[in-house]
Amino acid sequence: MNETDIRRYAVLMEELGLTGLEITEDNKVVRLERTPSAAVAMPSFSAPQPAAPAPAADDSNCTIVTCPIVGVYYAAPAENADPFVAVGDKVKKGQTLCIVEAMKLMNEITAEESGTITEVCVTNGQVVEYGTPLFKIRR
Numbered sequence: 001m002n003e004t005d006i007r008r009y010a011v012l013m014e015e016l017g018l019t020g021l022e023i024t025e026d027n028k029v030v031r032l033e034r035t036p037s038a039a040v041a042m043p044s045f046s047a048p049q050p051a052a053p054a055p056a057a058d059d060s061n062c063t064i065v066t067c068p069i070v071g072v073y074y075a076a077p078a079e080n081a082d083p084f085v086a087v088g089d090k091v092k093k094g095q096t097l098c099i100v101e102a103m104k105l106m107n108e109i110t111a112e113e114s115g116t117i118t119e120v121c122v123t124n125g126q127v128v129e130y131g132t133p134l135f136k137i138r139r
Contacts, residue, residue, distance in 0.1 A: 001023065010032060015104065018034075020033045021033075064133050071103075087119060096108045113137065115138050116138045117136070
């Protein structure tokens with residue numbers, strides 16, 4: 001492993017908000033650690049949580065859109081732009097709901113079915129993980 005590889009891993013750690021990374025290559029182990037910045041929201045990489053409680057009666061017709069990747073949630077296409085969707089908006093299957101930035105790539109999250117947004121579960125700029133609920137859509 002050379003200095004370029006180590007620098008690349010350090011940049012990746014910062015992008016993902018990691019505080020530690022261990023790489024094993026050719027029987028050599030390199031461990032990178034950094035102190036988290038107080039201004040940066042850090043993702044939680046804990047063990048999977050138990051299943052959520054059964055939905056309430058009024059949620060029976062709701063679909064929960066979950067995040068397919070780890071990244072940063074953005075509600076709008078640009079900093080000063082209107083959000084893609086808001087509570088009460090009617091959406092169609094395939095419509096863009098938000099963007100999740102992962103490793104400097106902007107990934108559009110789209111509606112899997114048509115309905116009405118009943119809840120936005122995250123805030124703009126929040127770090128999200130795989131499976132994080134993003135929206136509730138009533139069919």
